[in-house]
Amino acid sequence: xxxxxxxxxxxxxxxxxxxxxxxxxxxxxxxxxxxxxxxxxxxxxxxxxxxxxxxxxxxxxxxxxxxxxxxxxxxxxxxxxxxxxxxxxxxxxxxxxxxxxxxxxxxxxxxxxxxxxxxxxxxxxxxxxxxxxxxxxxxxxxxxxxxxxxxxxxxxxxxxxxxxxxxxxxxxxxxxxxxxxxxxxxxxxxxxxxxxxxxxxxxxxxxxxxxxxxxxxxxxxxxxxxxxxxxxxxxxxxxxxxxxxxxxxxxxxxxxxxxxxxxxxxxxxxxxxxxxxxxxxxxxxxxxxxxxxxxxxxxxxxxxxxxxxxxxxxxxxxxxxxxxxxxxxxxxxxxxxxxxxxxxxxxxxxxxxxxxxxxxxxxxxxxxxxxxxxxxxxxxxxxxxxxxxxxxxxxxxxxxxxxxxxxxxxxxxxxxxxxxxxxxxxxxxxxxxxxxxxxxxxxxxxxx
Amino acid sequence: xxxxxxxxxxxxxxxxxxxxxxxxxxxxxxxxxxxxxxxxxxxxxxxxxxxxxxxxxxxxxxxxxxxxxxxxxxxxxxxxxxxxxxxxxxxxxxxxxxxxxxxxxxxxxxxxxxxxxxxxxxxxxxxxxxxxxxxxxxxxxxxxxxxxxxxxxxxxxxxxxxxxxxxxxxxxxxxxxxxxxxxxxxxxxxxxxxxxxxxxxxxxxxxxxxxxxxxxxxxxxxxxxxxxxxxxxxxxxxxxxxxxxxxxxxxxxxxxxxxxxxxxxxxxxxxxxxxxxxxxxxxxxxxxxxxxxxxxxxxxxxxxxxxxxxxxxxxxxxxxxxxxxxxxxxxxxxxxxxxxxxxxxxxxxxxxxxxxxxxxxxxxxxxxxxxxxxxxxxxxxxxxxxxxxxxxxxxxxxxxxxxxxxxxxxxxxxxxxxxxxxxxxxxxxxxxxxxxxxxxxxxxxxxx
Numbered sequence: 070x071x072x073x074x075x076x077x078x079x080x081x082x083x084x085x086x087x088x089x090x091x092x093x094x095x096x097x098x099x100x101x102x103x104x105x106x107x108x109x110x111x112x113x114x115x116x117x118x119x120x121x122x123x124x125x126x127x128x129x130x131x132x133x134x135x136x137x138x139x140x141x142x143x144x145x146x147x148x149x150x151x152x153x154x155x156x157x158x159x160x161x162x163x164x165x166x167x168x169x170x171x172x173x174x175x176x177x178x179x180x181x182x183x184x185x186x187x188x189x190x191x192x193x194x195x196x197x198x199x200x201x202x203x204x205x206x207x208x209x210x211x212x213x214x215x216x217x218x219x220x221x222x223x224x225x226x227x228x229x230x231x232x233x234x235x236x237x238x239x240x241x242x243x244x245x246x247x248x249x250x251x252x253x254x255x256x257x258x259x260x261x262x263x264x265x266x267x268x269x270x271x272x273x274x275x276x277x278x279x280x281x282x283x284x285x286x287x288x289x290x291x292x293x294x295x296x297x298x299x300x301x302x303x304x305x306x307x308x309x310x311x312x313x314x315x316x317x318x319x320x321x322x323x324x325x326x327x328x329x330x331x332x333x334x335x336x337x338x339x340x341x342x343x344x345x346x347x348x349x350x351x352x353x354x355x356x357x358x359x360x361x362x363x364x365x366x367x368x369x370x371x372x373x374x375x376x377x378x379x380x381x382x383x384x385x386x387x388x389x390x391x392x393x394x395x396x397x398x399x400x401x402x403x404x405x406x407x408x409x410x411x412x413x414x415x416x417x418x419x420x421x422x423x424x425x426x427x428x429x430x431x432x433x434x435x436x437x438x439x440x441x442x443x444x445x446x447x448x449x450x451x452x453x454x455x456x457x458x459x460x461x462x463x464x465x466x467x468x469x470x471x472x473x474x475x476x477x478x479x480x481x482x483x484x485x486x487x488x489x490x491x492x493x494x495x496x497x498x499x500x501x502x503x504x505x506x507x508x509x510x511x512x513x514x515x516x517x
Numbered sequence: 518x519x520x521x522x523x524x525x526x527x528x529x530x531x532x533x534x535x536x537x538x539x540x541x542x543x544x545x546x547x548x549x550x551x552x553x554x555x556x557x558x559x560x561x562x563x564x565x566x567x568x569x570x571x572x573x574x575x576x577x578x579x580x581x582x583x584x585x586x587x588x589x590x591x592x593x594x595x596x597x598x599x600x601x602x603x604x605x606x607x608x609x610x611x612x613x614x615x616x617x618x619x620x621x622x623x624x625x626x627x628x629x630x631x632x633x634x635x636x637x638x639x640x641x642x643x644x645x646x647x648x649x650x651x652x653x654x655x656x657x658x659x660x661x662x663x664x665x666x667x668x669x670x671x672x673x674x675x676x677x678x679x680x681x682x683x684x685x686x687x688x689x690x691x692x693x694x695x696x697x698x699x700x701x702x703x704x705x706x707x708x709x710x711x712x713x714x715x716x717x718x719x720x721x722x723x724x725x726x727x728x729x730x731x732x733x734x735x736x737x738x739x740x741x742x743x744x745x746x747x748x749x750x751x752x753x754x755x756x757x758x759x760x761x762x763x764x765x766x767x768x769x770x771x772x773x774x775x776x777x778x779x780x781x782x783x784x785x786x787x788x789x790x791x792x793x794x795x796x797x798x799x800x801x802x803x804x805x806x807x808x809x810x811x812x813x814x815x816x817x818x819x820x821x822x823x824x825x826x827x828x829x830x831x832x833x834x835x836x837x838x839x840x841x842x843x844x845x846x847x848x849x850x851x852x853x854x855x856x857x858x859x860x861x862x863x864x865x866x867x868x869x870x871x872x873x874x875x876x877x878x879x880x881x882x883x884x885x886x887x888x889x890x891x892x893x894x895x896x897x898x899x900x901x902x903x904x905x906x907x908x909x910x911x912x913x914x915x916x917x918x919x920x921x922x923x924x925x926x927x928x929x930x931x932x933x934x935x936x937x938x939x940x941x942x943x944x945x946x947x948x949x950x951x952x953x954x955x956x957x958x959x960x961x962x963x964x965x
Binding site for chain 1: 664690693694695696697698699700701754798
């Protein structure tokens with residue numbers, strides 16, 4: 070059991086809202102601050118990739134009984150639809166029969182999460198900028214501008230769920246012994262869209278995550294309930310094929326005709342969107358410690374921003390809450406123990422999913438178009454189906470299990486070393502489904 | 518030739534002062550801002566490790582004709598004096614006959630550098646806090662406090678030489694696409710001292726850098742001109758032997774008697790200093806880019822703070838100035854080319870010296886007490902003496918050459934791989950100075 074505390078959360082995003090629901094259910098007073106207006110009253114901005122909810126995300130939602138509410142807003146995607154130029158679309162299933170990731174618009178999900186958190190009794194304070202925080206006393210300082218005098222807001226506990234550019238973390242960073250890194254990719258992204266067809270139908274298969282892999286750059290499309298797709302173009306900022314180069318309407322048109330000719334006809338707003346929507350950056354942020362004075366903790370992107378290529382950003386943030394909650398249930402009012410365990414359990418897993426996500430850009434943008442890669446996937450899939458206790462493919466372990474990310478990374482590296490050897494076997498294209506290959510994998514598995 | 522510019526430098530430390538001298542000689546107007554009072558009017562604080570000037574540092578000083586001024590304040594150290602418990606002091610020479618690093622007090626050096634920069638015509642503005650900077654317009658905003666209105670100070674160029682916690686870099690960090698990391702060691706340090714003996718004599722050999730290597734922790738002592746030594750205790754913050762543990766006078770006395778019994782008699786102020794002087798942290802800071810809008814550049818610790826275990830911190834900062842100056846002389850008024858070349862030349866070298874410095878803690882604190890390590894050093898030294906064109910020991914390459922640090926790191930790793938094989942030869946203790954060992958090294962050198 071827990072003694073009710075006065076808890077302040079900064080950030081009314083997905084993690085802040087879900088954390089508010091968890092903490093309300095434990096009987097705490099919860100105030101959620103956001104510097105932005107209530108997004109329920111506004112159009113969501115054109116700079117978001119659709120989210121893919123997977124097992125870790127669902128687990129966190131299910132525990133507080135809101136899985137169905139969210140699933141009603143999502144579309145299952147059980148496969149990749151790979152659009153290679155001059156070839157028919159190739160479908161690559163993500164997992165076993167019945168396994169899927171769920172596409173949902175960030176804006177739609179966030180609005181719903183705030184509704185649900187308000188229903189749970191959390192108090193949302195929008196348009197309120199947190200300018201400073203006392204880490205030792207758990208006081209948030211709010212006010213209209215940086216130069217005004219600020220109002221102190223006193224709490225027992227504060228959670229920084231204020232995203233990749235967290236103010237709370239920024240304050241921690243100014244204290245000594247705070248390890249921190251931010252690393253930007255040279256690739257940026259831009260949101261585009263494919264509107265619904267007649268009668269709100271989808272113009273492509275709606276149960277797929279569509280990928281146009283082109284090496285240095287790629288286009289992806291995720292379905293929405295209303296028949297549209299949210300598309301994202303990932304491309305370097307500078308260089309031969311880059312955002313920098315596409316500075317006129319005719320260059321954009323020419324580029325899409327050259328590289329995405331099967332989809333350009335379904336993007337009537339391409340030119341408007343391309344020049345209206347910002348080119349956004351992709352950053353990996355790591356830090357340590359995540360907690361301060363047993364009173365302040367970081368959670369979600371504020372603790373570990375990752376690049377989106379494994380579709381895990383929201384899922385890892387929701388799993389933070391699952392793990393935090395497990396320690397709350399275990400340690401009761403001992404917040405020192407809760408915070409210590411939360412950090413030591415989560416930090417290596419956040420580092421691992423950051424690495425996995427970083428690596429997956431190569432898989433998505435290049436390897437999905439590669440025959441050898443498809444063969445490799447098929448060999449793995451065949452073996453995994455026959456020996457499910459001996460082999461879970463890395464993608465499945467990350468996406469369809471709750472195995473810690475650090476263990477997934479380690480197992481994935483081990484499996485990769487085995488598959489590298491298998492792929493070097495003579496005539497692997499011919500013998501890929503033979504007993505010989507199976508035996509080779511079984512033998513290599515003994516070496517660990 | 519250069520068109521005179523109005524240049525602002527933040528930070529009146531060693532790099533800021535030397536840079537001011539260089540820029541004055543090129544005819545620019547130079548203002549140097551520092552948030553602290555003029556250190557020439559104050560006692561220098563008890564939180565500094567003595568500096569070791571080596572070849573790269575001397576080169577930068579020599580170019581503007583001030584080497585002799587500085588050398589007069591320094592003491593050459595041509596060797597390590599290694600104090601292993603229960604054994605006589607062992608002397609390990611740093612380089613060849615006549616090669617030495619030069620011990621100098623940071624306070625003494627900084628005061629002299631400011632004098633020299635003022636004589637060169639630079640304008641120092643002390644007690645002036647820079648709160649913000651416009652990177653695109655090269656404006657510094659100064660003022661008494663964060664909440665007051667600030668005075669804009671307009672420049673053509675700004676150099677951030679304001680150290681590891683640079684305000685200028687802090688502003689860059691808030692812009693997109695700025696890669697940044699700060700990583701603290703779990704080891705901290707504390708300044709202590711050995712006062713001069715009768716008649717300003719040194720109580721130990723004055724031409725040595727004294728080390729008491731104890732594995733997880735170590736004490737070092739560097740000579741001063743006045744007969745004293747500045748000592749530094751490096752030790753973990755937490756754990757069995759740690760600063761955290763040494764919280765009473767009797768524990769400190771007991772600890773020094775147990776581990777540094779040959780020197781405690783020469784440290785009459787030990788207890789006072791131990792509890793008066795702060796325990797300071799050790800941080801590695803990396804960032805990129807170093808320049809912004811062709812108007813603002815970072816230099817020295819502001820661009821690349823490193824840990825002190827290779828004695829290179831000031832030397833790498835001074836070498837930044839040498840390299841910047843080479844590009845100024847080459848590109849004249851083309852500051853875009855100057856900044857681009859400065860960054861692309863220096864960034865990999867700063868990363869390399871950060872790595873070398875990080876690794877050297879292990880060498881100093883553990884390996885210097887290890888027989889195998891001493892043998893390895895002796896084999897290398899013998900071979901290098903016979904084949905100076907084939908082998909320059911890593912320490913010499915870093916300290917007594919101006920070979921780029923990135924090349925030194927690469928060569929050092931290659932040499933280490935060779936020496937690892939040599940040390941595995943049968944009876945290496947007996948045959949270390951044989952033709953067989955020499956041939957083995959010659960043969961391995963062919964493999965690159």
